[in-house]
Amino acid sequence: MQIKDLDLPEDIIRFYTDSGIEELYPPQAEAIEKGLIEGNNLLAAIPTASGKTLLAELAMLKSIADGGKALYIVPLRALASEKFDRFRTFSSINIKSGGVRVGISTGDFESRDEWLGSNDIIVATSEKTDSLLRNETTWMEEITTIVVDEVHLLDSANRGPTLEVTLTKLMKLNPDCQIIALSATVGNAYEIADWLKAKLVLSEWRPTSLHEGVYLNGNINFHGSQKLIEARTKDEAVNVLLDTLEDGGQCLVFESSRKNSVSFAKRAGRMVSETLDKPTRNALDELVEQIIENGETEASNELAKCVRDGTAFHHAGLNSAHRKIVEDGFRSNKIKVISSTPTLAAGLNLPARRVIIRSYRRYDPNYGMQPIPVLDYKQMAGRAGRPHLDPYGESVLIAKSYNEMTGLFDNYIDSDAEDIWSKLGSENALRTHILSTVVNGFATTRDGLLEFIEATFFAHQNDTWGIMDVVDECLDFLRYNRMLEGDESLLPTALGRLVSTLYIDPLSGAYMVDGLKKAKPQNITDLTLLHLICKAPDMRQLYMRSGDYEVINDIVLAHSDEFAEIPPRSKEIDYEFFLAEVKTALLIQDWIGEKTLDYITKKFNVGEGDVHAIADIAEWLMHSMSRLSGLIAPEMSSENADISSHTALLEKRIHYGASPELIELVSIRGIGRVRARKLYDNDIKTVDAIKSSGLERVSELIGPKTARKLFKEIGLHFDIKSEEPGKVNSQTMGSLMEKEQSTFSDFEK
Missing domain, CATH: 3.40.50.300 (P-loop containing nucleotide triphosphate hydrolases)
Incomplete structure (x- = not known):
């Protein structure tokens, strides 16, 4: 057609x-x-x-x-x-x-x-x-x-x-x-x-044919054929990818964890670097510069070293700039190999000649290492073959024995993806959606809720009579926490409307409201409020590691008066959850206390991307708590009633990752917390102080290029005749340009 x-x-x-x-x-x-x-x-x-x-x-x-x-x-x-x-x-x-x-x-x-x-x-x-x-x-x-x-x-x-x-x-x-x-x-x-x-x-039709196979003992085994792979290293997956590069292709390697993806990229880089020609090396050097400019942690240096060798790792712990550099570098065929966690398979357009699934097991916190679903395998395998560029695509699983190989053919290659099942049937899933459905008028009675649920995919797959017990539990919760009123006719309260429009879980809203009321006014600190948002189910909480318990528990004991509520240690599970909440709050406290990202990532064993993701959620939740505190102020003690100003300041501090005194400076577009701190510590603390200090002085601190952008942002411009606003003489401009070439950019998002 x-x-x-x-x-x-x-x-x-x-x-x-x-x-x-x-x-x-x-x-x-x-x-x-x-x-x-x-x-x-x-x-x-x-x-x-x-x-x-x-x-x-x-x-x-x-x-x-x-x-x-x-x-x-x-x-x-x-x-x-x-x-x-x-x-x-x-x-x-x-x-x-x-x-x-x-x-x-x-x-x-x-x-x-x-x-x-x-x-x-x-x-x-x-x-x-x-x-x-x-x-x-x-x-x-x-x-x-x-x-x-x-x-x-x-x-x-x-x-x-x-x-x-x-x-x-x-x-x-x-x-x-x-x-x-x-x-x-x-x-x-x-x-x-x-x-x-x-x-x-x-349809199973593809513009580029897909060959699915399993590697075992030096051969990729396909249905009806084999492909011999030369053994150049002890690592079988490295041998398979080198074969891909030799044939002019690129390779995606899927690993089970971030740690493994980094290790493989490093290991493969030692061999891949030997295959690179000079133009490719020059192009990779440009990518390395971009990575260094956009990062400030040891992980940035690790990534830069890998990219210099033609490989890269990719996972959610990288910051967004690094992920984009890696993706664009791979699309332009500069980076030859990406070693990734399965997140890369989730929708991004990043195909390769060959996909190697090095581990088909993934860690489950409840059951240990478990085989991945067929659906996940199909998503990864589907990345093999670049339309109009590759004559074919290959996906390769790695096996250690003949029995494992036959199992991989049976359970993955020759299997269909699992059926899709609605996950709407639990209280955690329904609670927030029942509230929003009532608030927006899609249902105003219990019968109306039943009618709405009958239109969902859940009802299409299941009888609805069972889910109404869960619906009633959610309604009881919402009434108890004063978000809904009425039995047959359901009416949202002002609190319910606000929780829905803030787009938070009603349980998060209930925790915040309850915590604000219980907190002792004289003891409310940043940690008090940070812990309340980290208690919310909307927060992505950090895991507790074996070495954390004693350290976090000591902090809790030292600051016990600052928490709205501490569960008894006799309730071990509740107390462990509480410690995880505190640990997450401490990460945010370090972030707004201007600790470096390198310090935070090492201390909490997380990636740059994790810090930014947690900060994004924390900002949203702190904004929500600020709005909630304003709504319930009449119900609180006079000492607690003005808590919204504290939460509003914390919201800004989380956004910028800065101390209170830097807020005016970091609010200027393009001035991150590192540059703001340099200015502040050199007695340039306000916009007026920037103006009065002059371009040359500011340039000495943050670099000429950034300084000119800063003055433009605050409404001043310079020409080449004088240093006064609107004027810069040619001698000064030459001096500034010379400094600019030698100034290292410490830009921080």
């Missing part, structure tokens, strides 16, 4: 033909035949790189041409950015005045983001979409096409319930809206399609 033959505006057809896409792949042609551009709902369960995104694009563009608006839902912020960059290329398509406009929204869960309504395509995470519904964003009712990427995440215990309830609400809010659901791995695709009232495109 040809693109030019589709019933689409000429400008859309020209956009694709000009970019070299003239003919549809077989699954895409099937989707067209099943009414994709005629407004039919569709579930496309087709392999990675088989053209799922194009299906979404055609449906969205047709909808926009007809005067509609599209919402593209993704599971990850990184994937949202990737899709946003792609869809921005539609600005040249003149199906409406000014071209197709694209917006993105992934954060600030209390914002309506009404400004996004002027766009034709809005890209958002499922959590952000849920928050937009909770905040009753008006343009949500204008959506005519909804795309759900990675719909198999309905099966995720963490993200699944939010995605499921969000889809259910959207279908109720916009019953005539077209739903396009996409996934590479769905075991029970017919069941999900039936729930969505969607046509199903189910």
Whole structure:
């Protein structure tokens, strides 16, 4: 089927033909035949790189041409950015005045983001979409096409319930809206399609053939064939990847842990570096400089060393800048090998000639090392083969014995992905969604809640009578904590409305309110408030390690008056959870106390990315507690009633990772906490002090380039004649340029 033959505006057809896409792949042609551009709902369960995104694009563009608006839902912020960059290329398509406009929204869960309504395509995470519904964003009712990427995440215990309830609400809010659901791995695709009232495109077709095999004793064993791998090192996976590079390909290696991914990248780098030519080495040196500029921990140096050798590691502990450098370096074929935890398989467009799954077991805190699901294997294997670049793709599992090899063929290569099951049936999953469903008027009675739940995927798979016991438990909890009122008719209270719009778990809200009331006014410190937000189930708490117990317990004893409540040590499980909360609070305390990231990552055995992720959640929760404290102020003692000013300051400090005295300086765009501290310690403590100090003095402290940007930011500019605001003489400029070349950038996000 040809693109030019589709019933689409000429400008859309020209956009694709000009970019070299003239003919549809077989699954895409099937989707067209099943009414994709005629407004039919569709579930496309087709392999990675088989053209799922194009299906979404055609449906969205047709909808926009007809005067509609599209919402593209993704599971990850990184994937949202990737899709946003792609869809921005539609600005040249003149199906409406000014071209197709694209917006993105992934954060600030209390914002309506009404400004996004002027766009034709809005890209958002499922959590952000849920928050937009909770905040009753008006343009949500204008959506005519909804795309759900990675719909198999309905099966995720963490993200699944939010995605499921969000889809259910959207279908109720916009019953005539077209739903396009996409996934590479769905075991029970017919069941999900039936729930969505969607046509199903189910295919194994790939533009680049995939060969799945198992490595054992020097050979990759495929069905019906073998491939001999030269033994150059003792590490079998290194031998397999060297074979890939020799043939001109790139390699993704999936490891079971962060530690293993780093170790493998280092080990492989010793051999990979010998295969690099001079142009590649020069290109890698540029990436190394970027990594050093964007990091301040020992892990940054480790990554830089690996990249210099043509390898890299990739996991959630890296900061976002490093992850992007690695991903872009791999896409441009500068980095030859990425050793990653399975997070890289979750949606990002990063294919390779060969995928090596070095470990098919993953650590479970309850059961130890366990085999991964088939669905996860299929996600990883699906990354093999770059369309239009590789003649084929290969995924390779590593076995130690013949029996293990046959087991891997039976349990992974020749198996179908598991069925997707709703995870909505627990109190933890339902509690927050029941509150938001009542607050937004999707249900105003218990019977109304039952009717709403009957529209979910959970009800599509199960009888609803069992879940109503859980619903009643949630309702009792919400009433007890004064978030809902009424028995048959359900009415949200002011507290319930605020908790819902803040996008926090009602249990988090209950903990915060209760803790604020119990805290002794004279003993409230930063640690008091940091511990309260770290108690929230929304917080990503740190694990307790064997060496932590004595240290954390001593801190608790020394600061016992500062905690709103301490569980008795006789309740061992409760007390261990409490210690983990305190440990997490201490990390945030170090962050706002301006400890270096290198110090924090080593002390708490975490990555830069973990620190930033915890700080992001902490900022959101501290903002929530600030809002909650303002609401309940009339119920608190007069000494506690002004706690909102303390929480508001902590929110800012968490955002910038700074002490109170630096807030004015770090609030200036481009001045991080390191530069702010340099200025402050040199008696430049305010914006006025920056202005009066002059460009040359400020340049001595933070570098000429940054200083000029700083003065521009605060409304002053300089020319080449004088140092006065608006003027800099040529001699001074030359001096500043010389300093700039020798000044090391200590920029810190």
